Every structure is written in structure tokens, then in C-alpha cells.
Amino acid sequence: MSKISAFLVAVSFSFLLTASSAAQVQVVLSTNATFSPVRSNAGVFGTDFVMPPSFHNTDDRPNVPLLGDSTLDLFAFCFDPVTFALQVCNVSLSIHAEPGSGGHVHTAGRPDGKLDHTSGQTTTDPNNPLKFTYTAPDASGITDVTLTGTDLNGNPIIPLQATIGVEIDGLIANPTTLAGGLLTIEPTSQNHDSNNIYSTQNFSNQLAFMAIDFRVRLVLQCAKAAPDVLTKLNCINTVTGPVPNIDAMNLPAGGLFDFKGNWVPPHHDHRVGVEADMRITNPNFLIAPKFRLMLHNAVIDAGMDDPVPGEDFDDPSSNHWHLVGLP
Amino acid sequence: MKKSFIIAATILFASIWPASAQTSCPPPPNQVSVQVTANTSFDVSTQLYTYTYTLTSDSASVQDVVSFIVSFEGSIDNMDEPRGWGHAVMSNGSMLHWSADEAADFPPGVVDQGQLPPSAFPIKPGTSMTGFVFTSPKAPGPVKYIVHGYSPIPPQASEEDAEQLSTVCGITGSFLSRGVSGTTMGPVNFLPVNISIKPPAASPVPMNVGDRGVTPVAILGSSTFDVSTVDISTVLLGPGNASVFGPGSPGSNGKADIEDVNNDGFPDLVLHFRSQQIGVQCTDTSLLLTGKTQNGTPLRGAQDIQVVGCQ
Numbered sequence: 001m002s003k004i005s006a007f008l009v010a011v012s013f014s015f016l017l018t019a020s021s022a023a024q025v026q027v028v029l030s031t032n033a034t035f036s037p038v039r040s041n042a043g044v045f046g047t048d049f050v051m052p053p054s055f056h057n058t059d060d061r062p063n064v065p066l067l068g069d070s071t072l073d074l075f076a077f078c079f080d081p082v083t084f085a086l087q088v089c090n091v092s093l094s095i096h097a098e099p100g101s102g103g104h105v106h107t108a109g110r111p112d113g114k115l116d117h118t119s120g121q122t123t124t125d126p127n128n129p130l131k132f133t134y135t136a137p138d139a140s141g142i143t144d145v146t147l148t149g150t151d152l153n154g155n156p157i158i159p160l161q162a163t164i165g166v167e168i169d170g171l172i173a174n175p176t177t178l179a180g181g182l183l184t185i186e187p188t189s190q191n192h193d194s195n196n197i198y199s200t201q202n203f204s205n206q207l208a209f210m211a212i213d214f215r216v217r218l219v220l221q222c223a224k225a226a227p228d229v230l231t232k233l234n235c236i237n238t239v240t241g242p243v244p245n246i247d248a249m250n251l252p253a254g255g256l257f258d259f260k261g262n263w264v265p266p267h268h269d270h271r272v273g274v275e276a277d278m279r280i281t282n283p284n285f286l287i288a289p290k291f292r293l294m295l296h297n298a299v300i301d302a303g304m305d306d307p308v309p310g311e312d313f314d315d316p317s318s319n320h321w322h323l324v325g326l327p
Numbered sequence: 328m329k330k331s332f333i334i335a336a337t338i339l340f341a342s343i344w345p346a347s348a349q350t351s352c353p354p355p356p357n358q359v360s361v362q363v364t365a366n367t368s369f370d371v372s373t374q375l376y377t378y379t380y381t382l383t384s385d386s387a388s389v390q391d392v393v394s395f396i397v398s399f400e401g402s403i404d405n406m407d408e409p410r411g412w413g414h415a416v417m418s419n420g421s422m423l424h425w426s427a428d429e430a431a432d433f434p435p436g437v438v439d440q441g442q443l444p445p446s447a448f449p450i451k452p453g454t455s456m457t458g459f460v461f462t463s464p465k466a467p468g469p470v471k472y473i474v475h476g477y478s479p480i481p482p483q484a485s486e487e488d489a490e491q492l493s494t495v496c497g498i499t500g501s502f503l504s505r506g507v508s509g510t511t512m513g514p515v516n517f518l519p520v521n522i523s524i525k526p527p528a529a530s531p532v533p534m535n536v537g538d539r540g541v542t543p544v545a546i547l548g549s550s551t552f553d554v555s556t557v558d559i560s561t562v563l564l565g566p567g568n569a570s571v572f573g574p575g576s577p578g579s580n581g582k583a584d585i586e587d588v589n590n591d592g593f594p595d596l597v598l599h600f601r602s603q604q605i606g607v608q609c610t611d612t613s614l615l616l617t618g619k620t621q622n623g624t625p626l627r628g629a630q631d632i633q634v635v636g637c638q
Contacts, residue, residue: 209418217413217428224410225429259486269490280441289444290430294413296443297394297426301417306502308493309441310483319441319482322489326501 025089025151026081027122027160033129035077035086044253045101045142047165049074053255054113054136055271070136072164075129076147078122078157086124089157091149093118093132095164102141102166103195103251106261111137113166136166138271139263140255168254171198171273174246178204183211184285185246191261198250200273203325206302207276211244213298218242218291244295245285247320248277274325280309281319299323352496356475357507357610358389361450363474365512367467375464377405378513381457382474384450390476391449392456393427396503397472400516401465409458411448422503425459427477440482449477465514469615469629472513475506510613510629517625521547522616524630526588526597531633536609538602538636541572544616546628548593557596557626559583562618567606573599609637 028035031049043050054070078089093115099107116133123129136143147160174197177184187196199207222235250273251257257270269275279285280292287295299307299321307321362383369376384392398421406414406423413428427446433439450456480498483489493499523545524532534542544564548554559575570576575583575598584597605614615629 206418213415216415220413221428281439289433289439292443293393293426293430293446294428297413297424297428298415300394300502301415301424303418304502305493305500306480306498306505308480308483308489308498309443310481310489311441311486313438313440313482313484316438316440321441322486322493324493324499 024081024155025078025087025157027089027091027147027149027157028077028079029145029147029160029162030075030077031073033073033075033131035079035126035129043165044167044169044171045163045165047142047163049162049164050169051134051136051164051166052168053140053166053271054138056138070166072134072136074132074134074145076120076122076132077129078149078151086126087122087151088124089122089149089151091120091122091130091147091157094146094148095134096144096146097137097139098142098144098163102139102253102255103192103198104139104141105193105195106191109263110141111139111263113137113143134164136164137263138256139258140167140251140253142166165253166255168250168272170200171250171252171254172201172204173197173252174199174204174207174249179208179211179215181243182215183207183244183246185249186285187249188247189257189259191259192251192257195251196248196257196259196270198252198254198273199276200325203274203276206304206325207246207323210295210298210302210304213301214242214244214295217294217298221294242287242291242295243285244287245279245282246276247279249273250275269322269324276323277311278307278321278323280321282317351481352492353478353480354389355497355505356390356394356478357505358478359392359452359474359476359507360385360388361392361474361507363395363472363509363511365467367512373462375404375462376466376514377460377462378467379457380459380511381455382450382459383455384452386453388452388476390478391427391446391451392474393446393449393477394475394506395425395459395472396422396474396506397459397511397513398422398470399461399463399465399514400470401463401514403461403463403514405460405462407458407460409448409456411446412459423461442482443479445477445479463514465516466519467512468515468517468519469510469613469627470513470515471508472511473503473506473508475502507610508612510615510631515627517627518552518620520552520616520626520628521549522628522630523547523588523595524614524632526595531612531631533635534605534607534611534614534632535602535636536607536634540602541599542602542605543597543599545588546596546598546616546618547589547591548595549591550593554585554594554596556620556622558619558621559596559598562598562616564600564616565605565607565614566611567604569600569604569606571598572601572604575599607632607634609634 051072078087097112113136120130143164145162226232305324312318364381366379411429414425429447430444431447526545585594588595
């Protein structure tokens with residue numbers, strides 16, 4: 001009984017993770033209440049389990065898949081690795097969010113999520129397995145799960161390591177320009193590197209549409225207002241200046257985008273891939289007042305909400321428009 | 328072809344745009360009363376219809392009109408607009424959006440915090456503007472229009488405030504639904520028909536939002552439209568898509584009434600609908616009827632209404 005080893009068994013049709021010791025009691029974690037030694041990798045982070053982040057203090061946005069706690073039930077089974085007969089074990093579960101995962105580059109105080117309880121006894125009753133309920137944090141990323149324990153003889157079982165991907169799936173990384181350069185994306189958040197460039201494909205298309213619509217409206221104004229061809233060309237040359245710029249979207253797998261680095265909102269939004277901040281008053285990306293009606297109408301034409309301006313009145317260059325895409 | 332529709336703005340916006348103690352909500356961009364007039368001409372040589380719209384803002388309008396959207400079917404071309412306005416086909420591909428794009432200066436003393444300036448060429452209350460033009464190979468029929476008044480969203484001092492304002496003030500959701508909508512004429516892919524709600528009532532027909540009875544609607548026949556060709560099982564009325572109730576409906580043994588309700592010598596088809604299923608809203612200014620003929624050709628008709636019984 002002195003030799004203990006671990007292995008993970010991967011099978012394709014369910015979410016399960018298995019660890020074993022040769023000729024010793026083995027333990028698995030599963031999202032299914034029915035015992036089966038199965039594991040699969042899934043989701044953005046290739047983890048054993050996948051779930052959306054929790055959403056607290058968020059606005060009731062379109063496309064938000066969940067408001068409030070996001071929970072995942074994990075069932076623990078001990079079993080004989082030879083006969084696959086269920087065994088009784090005393091187990092403990094612990095969780096820890098992986099530093100740097102989910103696009104966050106700040107670690108101190110990172111929320112792990114929580115377990116409804118951390119220890120218990122597995123059963124041999126297939127209809128009454130030991131269940132832990134994990135509540136995801138608002139932040140996306142990888143949560144490491146460690147399961148330890150002993151069998152009824154006091155022999156330790158192999159510590160089992162599993163991972164939970166807390167994530168919004170299906171987001172894409174936007175390039176630095178869209179619509180042939182008519183819109184630029186330049187994320188600057190110190191706490192997320194350049195990771196806040198993600199959105200749904202549909203929202204990316206909406207941004208590109210907005211940029212093209214804006215340019216068409218600009219050129220149309222020149223063409224209509226100028227009395228002759230030369231003046232028209234000069235006008236069009238001048239309106240190639242205002243190129244909208246995006247400075248914040250969403251992290252690779254959505255979730256809380258806490259640009260202040262304190263793991264709590266200010267960004268209630270920017271979680272599901274349909275939101276962006278567009279600079280307006282920054283001198284390097286200025287949309288002069290005379291162009292804003294056109295840009296506003298382009299936002300509407302693209303199928304977004306009426307944008308809300310502002311940000312920080314003490315920093316006149318920081319004011320931007322909060323864009324929200326509609327389904 | 329010319330038809331006028333008068334729309335009334337909802338003044339009681341405070342009841343549907345609640346504000347929290349911390350958030351001061353801007354009024355919705357529907358504080359306008361506008362008459363939309365459509366003129367249509369057909370060029371035999373090009374086989375194109377030219378649609379020209381005139382907007383007249385009532386002197387009682389609270390806001391300047393800065394946006395005019397018309398639905399269309401098929402393709403459109405040769406768009407034009409008055410001075411200071413621009414246009415674009417919206418991303419849904421079925422709406423043309425004219426907007427007063429040319430900006431005026433901020434009023435003196437206003438600090439630029441990213442907000443929208445006023446338009447230099449809005450439609451002021453008590454004035455008209457024409458020249459909203461496009462061409463289409465499609466014949467005219469009833470289409471939806473949406474008008475918006477100028478109501479810029481005030482700048483917010485923080486990200487939290489901006490997100491809060493979106494939710495608390497009801498800005499979340501389609502901008503289009505926050506304007507004033509109605510029915511005008513535009514290019515359509517269907518057979519336009521004339522309808523008469525509660526015949527022989529004249530437009531705008533009074534409709535009580537609390538009515539729990541039955542509303543008769545006649546599809547009017549003409550020299551070019553035989554109402555006996557209507558497939559009654561396909562007919563729907565109003566935003567609630569009410570189906571035909573009573574005689575002529577699929578579950579009824581009786582036949583729908585065919586009579587000449589407008590005394591023009593052509594038989595008309597009289598159908599009945601449960602008033603509650605029609606789903607009239609306080610902001611509605613017209614009712615749309617849709618359906619098909621027995622050979623599957625879509626048909627559509629609309630009539631102006633005046634909603635009563637709103638608090």
C-alpha cells in the first residue's frame with residue numbers, strides 16, 4: 001500500500017476527472033450524478049469543467065446568460081479501480097483561481113469563487129452521491145480544484161487535481177483595425193495587458209458597420225456641401241481624420257473586466273462580448289463635435305444602443321461613448 | 328399618390344422612464360408630433376417609383392426632429408435629402424435612416440464632455456421640411472416610419488454612472504423603439520389593400536386600449552382587388568397579431584360577411600377580431616393588417632387610429 005500514483009482518464013462523452021492509485025481506492029469528480037470514469041477537456045481554457053462566471057451588480061443587458069450566482073455541482077465518487085465498485089472515503093475539496101488566467105495580469109486578492117462546503121464522505125449509493133456546489137467568481141479564468149482524503153482504513157487517496165474554466169465561450173479577438181482601417185482598436189488597460197479586445201463576432205461586425213457608415217456620412221456631407229469638385233476633394237481629405245478608436249472591450253472569455261484592478265465593478269458591463277468604449281475627447285483620437293452627430297447615427301444604424309457619453313470630468317481627455325450591441 | 332398620417336407623441340414619459348434618486352434621465356426622443364406626407368411618382372421609361380417625403384412638425388412638438396427612418400422592401404437607389412442631412416441604409420438592410428448630420432456649435436458655456444451637439448438643420452416645431460427622396464422598382468404600400476427628436480444623453484461622470492443611466496433610464500434596448508412610429512407609403516413586396524376599422528368610422532379611428540369586445544375590420548374591395556380571394560386563416564391584425572374571430576375563422580362554421588361597407592359598388596370582406604388580442608399600445612398611431620390571398624400572395628393594409636383610454 002506504499003506506492004501511490006495518479007492518472008487522469010480521458011473519455012469523450014462526459015465531464016469527469018479521475019485519479020487513481022494502483023490497487024488502491026480511486027476518486028473521480030463529475031458533473032454527472034451517475035458514476036462513470038470519464039474526463040474531457042472543453043471550453044476556451046481546455047479545462048475539465050466549464051461554467052459561466054457569476055454576474056453581480058451588473059446591468060440587465062441583452063445576451064447576459066446569467067444574472068446572479070453561477071453554480072456548478074460536482075459529484076465525488078471513490079471506487080475500486082479493478083472492480084469499479086463504489087467505496088466510502090472521507091474527502092476534502094479546495095479551490096484556487098489560477099493567477100494570470102482569463103486575461104487578468106493582476107493577482108493579489110483574486111476571487112476564487114466559493115464552495116458550499118469543503119469536506120464530506122462519499123457513498124456507495126449511486127442515487128445519493130456526495131455533492132459539492134461551486135459558485136464561480138465574477139471574473140473569468142481557471143479555477144484549480146484539489147480533492148484529497150482517505151479511505152475508511154485511513155489510507156490516503158491520491159490527491160486529485162482538476163480545473164474549472166469560468167468563461168463565456170465564443171468570443172473572438174478583434175484585430176487592431178476594422179473596416180479597412182476606418183476603426184482602430186487600442187486597448188490600454190494596465191491590468192489586462194492587451195487582452196480586452198474580445199467580442200462576439202456579431203458585435204465585431206456591428207463595429208465595422210458603424211465605421212463604414214460613419215465614413216459614408218462624412219463623405220456625403222462633403223459632397224453635398226461643397227460647391228465644386230476641388231472643394232469637395234479638399235473636404236473629403238479633411239474628413240479622413242476622425243477615425244473612431246476603441247479602448248476597451250472584453251477579456252478573452254468575458255467575465256468581470258475590472259479596469260481599476262480591484263476585482264469589483266466599476267465595469268458592470270463588458271462581460272459578454274457586446275460592449276465597447278469608444279474614445280471621443282482624447283486628443284489623439286478626437287471625434288470633434290462637428291462629426292459627432294454622424295457618428296451617433298452610425299452607431300444607431302449599426303444596431304447598437306444610444307451611446308452614453310462621459311467617464312471622468314476631471315480628465316477631459318478620457319470621456320468616451322459606451323457602446324452596447326443589440327442581439 | 329399622397330397620404331398623410333398624423334402622429335401624436337406620448338407626453339407622459341415620466342411614467343415609463345423612471346429615474347432613480349441618483350440618476351437624472353433625459354427625456355426619450357419622442358417628444359414630437361409630426362405629419363409625414365408621402366408623394367409617389369412612376370417613371371415609365373425607367374420603371375422606377377420616386378418616393379418623396381415631407382415632414383411637418385407640429386408647433387406643439389417639444390423637441391426638434393433630427394431623425395427620420397422609413398422601412399422598405401426590395402432595393403432602393405438615388406437617395407437624397409435636405410441640406411444638412413445625411414442618410415444610410417441601416418444594418419438590418421430594410422430601413423433607410425435620414426438624420427440631421429450637420430452639427431451646430433455647442434451653446435456658449437457648454438464644456439465638451441463627449442456629448443452630442445445640436446443639429447444645424449433640424450425640423451423645428453411648427454415647420455416643415457421636404458426633399459427626403461429615393462427611387463425603387465417596387466410599388467407603394469404601407470410601410471413603417473420612425474421619427475426621433477433631439478434628446479442628447481447627458482455625459483456621466485464615471486463608468487458606473489454611464490452603465491447605471493443606461494439601465495435606469497431605459498436606454499438599454501433598441502433606439503428605434505424609443506421614437507415615434509407610424510405608417511406611411513413606401514416600396515413593398517406585397518399587394519397593398521385598403522382597410523376600414525370599425526366601418527364606417529373615419530380615420531383616425533378611436534381605439535380604446537381597455538376594450539374587451541370585438542373589433543370589426545373590412546378589407547375593401549376595388550376594381551383591381553377581389554376580396555373573395557383572401558385566405559382568411561392567414562389574416563392578422565395589430566401588434567398582437569390577432570387572428571380572425573367568429574364567422575370566417577378556421578374554427579367557425581359561419582362564413583365571413585361580404586358586403587359593400589363603403590358604398591363604392593365593390594364587395595368588401597368584413598372580419599372580426601378580439602380587441603384584446605389586437606394589442607393596441609398607447610403610442611400606436613395606426614393598425615397594420617397582414618395576410619395572404621388563396622394563391623399565397625402577401626397582402627397588407629393599414630389605417631390610422633387614435634388610441635383612447637390611456638392613463
